[in-house]
Amino acid sequence: MWLFDWVWNVLANLGLYHKSAKILFLGLDNAGKTTLLHMLKENRVQIHQPTFHPNQDELLIGNIRFKTFDLGGHETARRLWKDYFTTVDGVVYMVDAVDRERFPEAKKELDYLLTCDELASVPFLVLGNKIDSRTPPAASEDDLRYSLGLFETYGKDDSRYRANDADNKIRPIELFMCSVIKKVGYADGFRWLAQFF
Numbered sequence: 001m002w003l004f005d006w007v008w009n010v011l012a013n014l015g016l017y018h019k020s021a022k023i024l025f026l027g028l029d030n031a032g033k034t035t036l037l038h039m040l041k042e043n044r045v046q047i048h049q050p051t052f053h054p055n056q057d058e059l060l061i062g063n064i065r066f067k068t069f070d071l072g073g074h075e076t077a078r079r080l081w082k083d084y085f086t087t088v089d090g091v092v093y094m095v096d097a098v099d100r101e102r103f104p105e106a107k108k109e110l111d112y113l114l115t116c117d118e119l120a121s122v123p124f125l126v127l128g129n130k131i132d133s134r135t136p137p138a139a140s141e142d143d144l145r146y147s148l149g150l151f152e153t154y155g156k157d158d159s160r161y162r163a164n165d166a167d168n169k170i171r172p173i174e175l176f177m178c179s180v181i182k183k184v185g186y187a188d189g190f191r192w193l194a195q196f197f
């Protein structure tokens with residue numbers, strides 16, 4: 001019963017209850033993917049070592065499978081997540097919103113993913129993480145949107161949700177700012193993503 005309540009609570013909060021999906025967490029190292037995975041698993045922040053090899057982690061809650069991969073210079077990981085593309089239902093692309101120096105690298109990887117044929121119809125949730133940081137401060141949503149070149153996105157507003165609209169030509173991609181550590185922002189992002197499953 002307790003386990004059922006826990007699974008229900010986590011998935012209901014993310015809009016994923018009664019859904020079945022394979023969700024890929026991608027992004028540069030240090031973006032916060034593993035921290036988010038642990039937060040979903042245990043609802044608390046865990047101090048952990050950076051995932052060096054093979055740059056991946058996995059979590060199954062109910063019928064939702066979450067899998068993380070680091071991007072950027074890890075050829076082994078790149079091969080592994082490419083293998084995963086064939087069946088993936090959604091991508092959560094995490095960016096460290098504090099690390100401005102790496103925005104061009106994060107953009108380059110994101111641009112690459114957006115041109116992959118295997119991901120052409122896959123919805124992308126882009127999470128700008130670490131908005132809790134004050135020194136140095138995290139980039140604003142507008143700054144990050146500009147840095148990543150996310151000018152034409154799907155829209156967050158309910159009235160613009162067009163998942164079933166066959167005429168909708170805008171790719172399902174949207175940016176949400178979040179702090180995994182403070183538990184803010186990412187659940188809204190997951191609820192947005194869940195409309196496509």
Ligand SMILES: Nc1nc2c(ncn2[C@@H]2O[C@H](COP(=O)(O)OP(=O)(O)OP(=O)(O)O)[C@@H](O)[C@H]2O)c(=O)[nH]1
Pocket residue numbers: 027028029030031032033034035036049050051052055070129130131132133178179180181182
């Ligand atoms: N300030 C702040 N730091 C965070 C947040 N989320 C994660 N971090 C920190 O960012 C660092 C990297 O987090 P990870 O979860 O290891 O990042 P990753 O993307 O999995 O990268 P690797 O572990 O290198 O594979 C850790 O020191 C986390 O504690 C957040 O919301 N706010």
